[in-house]
Amino acid sequence: MQSPTDGKQMNTPQTPLRPVSMPLHRQLRDLLMARIKAGEWSPGTYLPPETRLAEDYGVAVGTLRKALLDMAAEGVVVRRQGKGTVVASHDSDAVLFRFFNLRRPDGSTLHPESRVLSRMRRAASSPEAAALGLKPGADVVCITRVREVDGTPIIFEHIVLDAARFGALERTPELLPNTLYQLYQTDYGATVHRAREQITAASATGTCATELALHDNAPLLHVHRVALDYSGTPLELRLSWVNTASLYYHTEV
Amino acid sequence: MQSPTDGKQMNTPQTPLRPVSMPLHRQLRDLLMARIKAGEWSPGTYLPPETRLAEDYGVAVGTLRKALLDMAAEGVVVRRQGKGTVVASHDSDAVLFRFFNLRRPDGSTLHPESRVLSRMRRAASSPEAAALGLKPGADVVCITRVREVDGTPIIFEHIVLDAARFGALERTPELLPNTLYQLYQTDYGATVHRAREQITAASATGTCATELALHDNAPLLHVHRVALDYSGTPLELRLSWVNTASLYYHTEV
DNA sequence: AAGTGGTCTAGACCACGCG
DNA sequence: GCGTGGTCTAGACCACTTG
Numbered sequence: 296m297q298s299p300t301d302g303k304q305m306n307t308p309q310t311p312l313r314p315v316s317m318p319l320h321r322q323l324r325d326l327l328m329a330r331i332k333a334g335e336w337s338p339g340t341y342l343p344p345e346t347r348l349a350e351d352y353g354v355a356v357g358t359l360r361k362a363l364l365d366m367a368a369e370g371v372v373v374r375r376q377g378k379g380t381v382v383a384s385h386d387s388d389a390v391l392f393r394f395f396n397l398r399r400p401d402g403s404t405l406h407p408e409s410r411v412l413s414r415m416r417r418a419a420s421s422p423e424a425a426a427l428g429l430k431p432g433a434d435v436v437c438i439t440r441v442r443e444v445d446g447t448p449i450i451f452e453h454i455v456l457d458a459a460r461f462g463a464l465e466r467t468p469e470l471l472p473n474t475l476y477q478l479y480q481t482d483y484g485a486t487v488h489r490a491r492e493q494i495t496a497a498s499a500t501g502t503c504a505t506e507l508a509l510h511d512n513a514p515l516l517h518v519h520r521v522a523l524d525y526s527g528t529p530l531e532l533r534l535s536w537v538n539t540a541s542l543y544y545h546t547e548v
Numbered sequence: 549m550q551s552p553t554d555g556k557q558m559n560t561p562q563t564p565l566r567p568v569s570m571p572l573h574r575q576l577r578d579l580l581m582a583r584i585k586a587g588e589w590s591p592g593t594y595l596p597p598e599t600r601l602a603e604d605y606g607v608a609v610g611t612l613r614k615a616l617l618d619m620a621a622e623g624v625v626v627r628r629q630g631k632g633t634v635v636a637s638h639d640s641d642a643v644l645f646r647f648f649n650l651r652r653p654d655g656s657t658l659h660p661e662s663r664v665l666s667r668m669r670r671a672a673s674s675p676e677a678a679a680l681g682l683k684p685g686a687d688v689v690c691i692t693r694v695r696e697v698d699g700t701p702i703i704f705e706h707i708v709l710d711a712a713r714f715g716a717l718e719r720t721p722e723l724l725p726n727t728l729y730q731l732y733q734t735d736y737g738a739t740v741h742r743a744r745e746q747i748t749a750a751s752a753t754g755t756c757a758t759e760l761a762l763h764d765n766a767p768l769l770h771v772h773r774v775a776l777d778y779s780g781t782p783l784e785l786r787l788s789w790v791n792t793a794s795l796y797y798h799t800e801v
Numbered sequence: 802a803a804g805t806g807g808t809c810t811a812g813a814c815c816a817c818g819c820g
Numbered sequence: 821g822c823g824t825g826g827t828c829t830a831g832a833c834c835a836c837t838t839g
Contacts, residue, residue, distance in 0.1 A: 318827060318828090319827075319828070320824080320827075320828085342806060344804075344806080345805080345806070346804095346805090354828080354829085354838085355827065355828060355829040355830065356830085356831095357827095357828070357830080358827080358828055358829075358831090360806085360807095361625045361827085361828090363806095368621075374805095374806065374807090374837085375805085375806075376805070376806045376807060376835065376836050376837080377804080377807095377835070377836035378804095378805065378806080378836080378837060378838085379804090379805060379806075379807050379837095380805090380806080381712070393801065394801050396801065398746075406670075409805065475552070482829080489800060489801060490796070490800065490801045491799075491800050492798070492799045492800070492801065493651075493796040493797070493798055494747060494769065494792075494796060494797040494798075494799070495769065495792040495796045495797070496749055496750070496767035496768050496769045496791075496792045497749070497767055499769050512765070514749035514750055514751050514767050515749050515767075516747065516748065516749045516769070519796070537749070538749075539747075539748040539749045540822035543746040543747060543748045543749075544746070544747040544748070545744070545745070545746055546744075546745045546799050547742060547743065547744050547745070548646065548647050548649065548742060548745065548746070571807080571808060572808075572809070573808075596822075596827080597824060598824080598825070602814090606805085607809080607810085608809060608810045609810090609811085609812095610808095610809070610810065610811080611810075613825085616825095616834090623826095627824095627825065627826090628818085628825075629816065629817050629818080629824070629825045629826060630816075630817035630818040630823080630826095631817080631819090631823095631824060631825080632820080632824060632825075633817060633824090633825080641817085646807055674837050683832090711832065719819090725807080766804085782809065789828095791837085
């Protein structure tokens with residue numbers, strides 16, 4: 296790891312901290328993660344084989360292996376016997392809809408279409424700034440859209456992004472894709488890794504009721520979602536109002 | 549594993565199936581799980597040390613270790629350096645409320661009290677039987693209760709259990725505890741390992757509206773939960789109606 | 802056939818909990 | 821001090837993928 300003369304467990308010898316040193320496999324994990332985050336290996340790229348990496352870092356294969364297995368458990372990489380270890384690319388339908396938890400009564404999954412109503416740039420409200428970790432009043436890009444299945448509108452959606460990072464989204468691309476998370480990855484190098492959701496009961500009102508073709512006060516599910524990247528940095532705030540008349544929100548604990 | 553003369557990778561030699569044989573560590577995991585499920589090691593019990601177990605099964609420590617680590621990742625056991633490997637006992641507050649996803653607006657957790665409204669035994673409805681994996685019309689025990697925080701009712705709850713297994717719950721104990729899952733474990737040897745939830749928007753009506761002190765058609769969150777044990781057997785069906793006026797349902801993806 | 806990750810073994814030392 | 825699980829090493833063979 297440091298020099299060839301280091302014995303086992305002798306990482307960072309001159310560091311009398313608490314803990315004296317993180318386990319080697321943890322350090323390796325962090326180093327590899329850093330190289331991925333730096334873009335040295337982008338999503339879809341194969342990492343060098345275990346033996347090569349272990350040699351490079353001067354550690355046993357088993358140790359490096361533990362680091363890679365941990366990363367695979369986190370979903371950062373995917374390991375395939377006979378092929379190699381590839382940086383996870385979140386662009387297959389299955390993965391893109393990992394964050395989409397709505398299902399039909401029979402349990403089948405939905406793949407709705409999207410229709411954008413508006414895009415604009417404005418100052419963040421105070422709760423928006425808080426959710427995204429921005430300074431109060433910072434600029435945000437705001438997208439409003441309706442998502443429909445078989446022509447029936449089921450979700451009214453309000454998306455808020457940091458304009459400093461995603462400002463271009465106000466205009467380009469002309470047509471926003473249905474799967475925004477893929478766009479964040481390809482065009483902005485921002486990979487959504489996990490999301491926190493707060494669900495409450497709500498009633499349809501105003502534009503939301505109109506767009507969902509519901510009478511006022513129809514019961515809706517309100518979902519407040521903050522999407523985060525690997526390191527826990529908030530990327531997107533998404534407020535959804537869902538008509539659950541013919542579907543349900545699914546979760547496992 | 550089988551006989552001392554077996555070479556490496558030579559498990560179940562006469563089995564030309566596909567796959568020929570599961571990995572050793574997988575077989576070990578299954579054997580250990582079976583012994584736990586059989587009650588040989590009950591929740592809270594320490595398993596024999598790695599070295600001892602490896603010796604017993606005639607495998608390398610590393611292999612047995614992999615089995616235990618997998619089980620720990622699943623939450624079946626907890627491993628503690630210097631102490632040993634203990635069968636997970638789901639009786640601490642933190643774990644008991646692992647399935648309780650409601651929080652206050654500030655993010656703090658709730659610990660509601662329960663008030664039982666009724667207990668009865670009756671034939672299962674068809675969707676109830678389906679959810680619990682019972683034959684249509686099988687007997688079930690049905691508990692209705694209200695859960696409140698600081699004296700304010702927030703959840704109206706309907707619990708359905710297989711009478712063949714939980715029949716005694718109709719009468720004993722006289723006072724049902726707040727944390728039913730703990731009771732299932734201690735009195736019925738049934739450990740809730742995970743749960744599947746279906747969430748929809750609903751409106752308050754009838755007894756539910758009355759008990760929650762809400763006007764008719766007030767918006768509610770409806771949660772349909774099936775609680776499962778280690779092997780995926782349904783243990784409990786729970787229908788909850790939640791007043792989310794001063795709290796939200798939290799989930800991470 | 803060559804190269805990859807997956808499994809299994811064997812043995813060393815370290816960090817932790819407890820008496 | 822002793823026994824526990826945690827880390828690390830080294831090397832073997834197996835199963836899968838590709839050319």
